[in-house]
Every structure is written in C-alpha cells, then in structure tokens.
Amino acid sequence: MSRTIDAVVSPTQTNTIPADISGQMLDLDEDDDLEVFSKDLTLADGNMFNASMPTSPGSMVNQCKFEEDEESDSKDIFITVDNPESHVTAIETFITYRVLTKTTRSEFDNSEYEVRRRYQDFLWLKGKLEDAHSTLIVHPLPEKFVVKGMVERFNGDFIETRRKALHKFLNRVADHPILSCSEDFKVFLSAQAWELTTYKKQGPGFLSRMGETVRAVANSVRGVKNRPEEFTAIQEYVEDFSNKIGSLDKVTQRIVKEQKEYLEELKEYGPTYTLWSGSEEELAEQLKGVAGCIERCCKETEEQVGHLSDTLVPVLHEYVLCAETLKAVLRRRDNIQAEFEAKNEALATKKVDRDALKEEIDKLEDRVEWANNALKGDWGRWQRSMRGDLKSAFLSTAEKNVDYYEKCLAVWETFLLSQRTEPSEETDRDNTP
C-alpha cells in the first residue's frame, strides 16, 4: 500500500528531518546533555548514560548542527544531575542527587566537580539568586510537595521527574550570562557538603531578612504609580500566558488519562478474538491474526503515552511554574519602583535631612533603572527560551504521534496482505449478501 505523504518520517529514518529545523531556535540545554554524554567517555561508570534523558530526533539533529554553529556562545560549563540516593538518619529520610560539573571557567579552581545535593540545597540556591538579582528570571524548581502526601516523595517516577527538573534548572542557570557568575552558584557546584553548610550560615541573618520582607510587603501594599508602559504590557501578557499554559497543562494531563484508559480496554479487546478463534476452524487463523494486531497496537499505544508523559507533560508543567516566577519578578520590580517613588514623595513633603535623603533617592533611582534594564534584557531571553522549549516539546509530540500511527498502519497492512494472498478458492465464490 503506497502512502500519500512522501515526506513522512518513517520509523527507520528518525534523523532525516526537513532541513529547516536547523535554522530555528535550538534547544541548547538538550544539546548540553547530549554533548556531555558523547564527549565524556572518561566517566564510564555507567551512571552517566541515563536512558531516560529526552533525546528527540529534533535535538539529535540540533546537536550535529550545534557544533557547526558559530553564533551561539561557546559552552564552557556542563552540568548533570543524576544518581538519586536515599539517606536515612534518625530524624529524617531524604534523597540526594549527584551534581557533576565540568568547566573550563577560570573562576573555578578545578575543571571537574562531583558533589551531592538535596532538594533543600537547590531551594537555597534559587533563593540566593533571586535575592541578588530580583528582576532576573530564574528558571523554576520542581515543586516542593506532591499533593498526595509524604509517601509519594519516594516513588520512582516522582524522583525521576524531579531529577530531570533539577537538571534543567542548573543548566538554565549555567546558561544565564549573569546568574552563572554568581558566587553562590559556584559554591553550590563545588563545595563539599560540610563546606556548603558553613557557607549557608553566612550572609544576612534571620532578622535582617525579616526586615526585607516587611519592607517588600509594605511596598507592594503602597503600589506603584507610574509603571512604564512596557512593563504593563509584559504583565498583561504574563496573565494571559499563565492562563493558556495552565489550560494546556490540564488538557495534556487529561489526554494522558484518556489514553491510559483506552489502553486498558484495548488490552482486553485482543483476547476476545483469541477466545473466539478457539471455537472456529476456517476462521481461527484470521481471528488470531486480528488479536495479534490489536496486541501490537497496545504496545505502541503504551509507548506513545509514555512519550507524552515524559516529554510534553513536564515541559508544560515547568512553564506553569515559570508563569508564577514571572509574576513574582514583575512584583519585585514594582516594589523597587514603589520604594523609590515613596522616598521621592517624602522629599517633597517630609521635613527631613534633605541631603541624606537625596543621596538615598539617587541610589534607589539607580536601582530602579538597573532593575528595569535587567528585566528587559532577560525578558527577551526568556521569551526565546520559552518558544524554543515549547516548540520542541510539541514537535516531538507530533513526531511521536506520526510514528505511532505509522507503526500501527504497518501492523494492519501486514495482516491485510496475509489475507489477500489466501488461496483463490476463497475469493472466487460468489458472495451473496
């Protein structure tokens, strides 16, 4: 049976993708992962190759193209998060992940680091980065708790999903021109466990952090008066985006659910044909043939659902979290401006030391300008990343679906072919309706 579509990607040629993909935004992080795997044969302890890393045909092609691409920044830092291990103490049970760093950057003493980190450590890092760069967009971390409760924390799927998200988080930070230079980031990647604990204890104490929080709340209550138009536009976009991505997340999860239920029924369907074949003579072979086809389609369906869960669902979920991050960033920017505006007003109304206040106001004004510029710069960056990530995820999904239907097609066509080559005595008889 000839196919009507010529350019279709058949199961045996997954790398032959139309050339125009290479001109599009590359998903740099997936390339990083693959570059690490392909270059580092020295780290041959088996744990390096993680079969569940997303390796869509799209990103494999990207990898090849990437090495030729001179426009992108030369990567000088490669991070992987893997090897989850459970630790049991008297007080608690927790999971640590191995964080492997390879870098040529001068600020690092060594070129290689291997440390173990737990989720709390990642949270700490994120907090530090946000404190230092309040209007930069930091990629979200996977969520703290699972709705269902404690037991789920140590479920294999949950750990794997979290591991992938943590991996992505660190790589996004490493990609960021400003965030990757953070001292906290460096310490996170390189310090041994006890060193990190000591390091964490430095820095602003509890009370001063409380003070910051109180001020932030006060500012947000006051509100900002003259927000520049462009940030209002960004805010409106973020609202809409948040809604849309939330819907997509829900729709996709619903599709996974429906598909799984379909699979369950399908698994029972094939056997009914086998059962029937037991009562028949002439028809037995055909009935078994149909049963076999259905069974093979079950396998393909299972794979397809798995792909959806592994590829599209996590990405959409990440961007649901991103939307919240963006809202927080916009709020922080507003607060900075609000603080400046408040002090500015005080200059006009209150009877205070004008010189000292003026100096403070200048500093705040600089701070506002710096914050705005940082956000503006990062905003473009984020949008490009978002487009790249989502496009890649949807592309991968569509490709997998095409692959799925092609495989099922082959199954049924093979069956049909076997029926058509039956001895002619079957087909020559008159068929009465």
Added chain:
Amino acid sequence: MMADSGPEEIAVIGNTDLTSAELENNIKNTMVEIEKWTSLLRKMEISVGEAEKRTGKNTVNMQEIYTVYLIETRPVDAVTEGIIPAPDSLWRRYSEFELLRNYLLVTYPFVVVAPLPEKRAEIVWHKLSADNMDPDFVERRRVGLENFLLRLASHPVLCNDKIFYIFLTEEKGWKEMVYETGFQAKADSRLKAMNAAFRVKNPDKRFTELKHYSDELQTVVSQLLRVRARVADRLYGVYKVHGNYGRVFSEWSAIEKEMGDGLQSAGHHMDAYAASVDDILEEEEHYADQLKEYLFYTEALRAVCRKHELTQFELEMAAQDLASKKQQKEELVTGTVRTFSLKGMTSKLFGQETAEQREAKLQVLEQQIEEGEEAVKEKNTESDEFVKTAWLDIEHFKDQKDRDLKEALISYAIMQISRCKKGIQMWTNAKECFNKM
C-alpha cells in the same frame, strides 16, 4: 412472477407437501451455484430504501409513533432493456418483518432463518444513542432489514415462499393472509416444544456439536462486542479532548507574535483530528452490526437443533411405544407376565380371563402394533428427512458464515488502516505547523 416453480405449487403450511425429491433437487441446484434461477434475487432487485415516521393507534388504542420502511422491488430484466421503470414499493414496519420471520421459522423448521436486526439498540458505546428514533440507528436498522430480505431472497428454499413474495409486493391484506395459513397454532406448539424439557437418547452427534458451537459463538461474540463498545467509548474520549488543544492554541496565538501563525493553524488541525473520530466510529458500528447478525444467527441454529431433538424424541417415543405394545402381545400370547401390571395381578387374584377376552385384547394389540409400526416408519422418515435437509442448510450456513466473517474481518483491518492514515496525515500537518512556531 417466477418462471418454474410457481408459488402456488409450494405449500405454505409446512414442508410436508413437498416431495423429498423436489426439496432435495431445489437445494442441490442452489448449493452448486448460489444465484441459480430458483433464487428470487435473479428475478428482482429488492431494497429497503427509506424510513419514515408514522403515528397511529396501537393494540391498546394508544397513540404511538413508529417507523416504517420502504420496500422497493423491480424485476431484473426490466433494467436490461435500457429503460429503468420506477420500482414497485410498499411500506412495512418492524413488527411486520417479525411476523414474516416467525412464519418462516414455523413453516421451515429445518432452515436456519436469517435474523432480524436489533429491535432496540443494545451493546452500544455511550455516545451512540440508544434511542430507537435516533437517525443513525434507524439508518443502520434500514440496512439490516435490507440485508435480511436479501438473505431470504437468496435462500434456495425460502425464496420460493408465497407469503414472502406477497410481503414484498402487496401492502394490504398481507397480515391477514399470514394468519389465514393457521401458522399461529403451529407457532404456539412450536414454542411449547422449544421450552419443554425432554431427554433424547440418540441425537445425531452433529446436531449436539452444533448446539455447543452456537452457545460458544453467542458467548464469545457477545463479549467481543461489549469490549469493542468500551474501546470505542475510550477512543472517542481521546480524540475529543484534543479539540481542547484547538481552542487553547487559538486563544494563545492571539498573544504571541512569532508563534501566532503556527499555533493558529496547529489548532485547526487539532479540531479536525477531534472531529474525525465521529465518522471513524460510525463506520465501525457497521462492522459491529455484521458481527451482531451472526450473534443473532445462533438463535436460529439452536432452533434447528431443537427441532431435531424434538423429531428424534418423537421417534424414540413412537419406537418405545411400539416395543411396549409388542411386549404386551407377547405376554398375552405366552401367558407369562414379565412386567408387573395391575391387570395381571387382579387376574391372578380373581382368576384368568376367558379365551374370548384374551382374543379381543390380542386383536386390539395387533391393531395397535400395526398402527405403531406405521407411526415409527413415518417418524423415521420424518426424522431422516429433517436431518438431511437441515444438515444441507447448515453446511450452506457454515460456508456463508465463514465467507461473511472473513469479509468482515478484512473490512475491519481496512478501517484501522484508514484511521491510521488519517492520524498520520493530521499529525504530520500539525508537525509542520509547530515547525513554523
């Protein structure tokens, strides 16, 4: 009109008026070539064209709405002359089809009579309406009724039936004609016999096997149809949820600059994907109907087996009766009492009978024995006839079943192939749109 065996020659009550030779000849001819000249189908085109709703009063004088089906017939040779005359037509409702079938069941008990399509929509997946008035159901039933008539018309024996012919050609008075044949009485006794419990000592093994087969077939096909309906239900859900992608992509595209076009067109493809499932499942419903026909056929198979058991039982009873009469005669003649009887006891107690009394009894017994032997001979012939004619029809049925179901399975594979191709196309289109994002 039919050329050779005109309808008047064929008895409308029972098959006993046909000589066995004629019957065998009929069947043999048609067994060799299905659409031989005895087949009604050679003579006329039959179709069930439309369905309409009517209102009327039912048997308890209440208003009801029912559907009638248009039966159109046209002689085959009329078409070949270049001019296509309008077909003759009449309207029949489902209950009249039922009456026709019941009549045929009673009149030709050795025939595996084709089943009717469902009266009510059963074993359906939930999105499909179980409402008898639903246009899709009515359409499928129309197809089923046409199929039923075509099966009858191509059956070597049934196609010659007068009542069947009139069903197709005369709207008025047909019902009365059916009742005038007196089939109702036969139908009642048949029903009683079907439900009676009796043990047959020596049934033909082939019929016993056939009964088991039809029970098995009923079980497995029912199960298959049930699971298929559930699978269809789930598949519907999967496709339809993708329609939500269409809506959200469309809304999202409004706030994006670079991705807008790609998203918008991808959304259209998602909508198309979601919509495609309706036709896919409607087609599958036809496949389910093909299987259902054979599910319903099992009832007809069982009926024929039952009839065999009945005739065999009657034969065995007649033989048993004859044997007991013969034994009684022997006892009377030899004077020995081998079996206990009250008469025997009383005669022992109160003295022997007179020679004349014994002679009289002997006469009666010999008469009864003669009659009994006739009866056994008759029943034997009847049973043999039945087994022969029924088995011929069953072989015919088996061949038909194998052919039809093979056809059905192939068409099912074709449906799956078509669905896969559609899927490939839609997702390839979607992929191209995502590429443009």
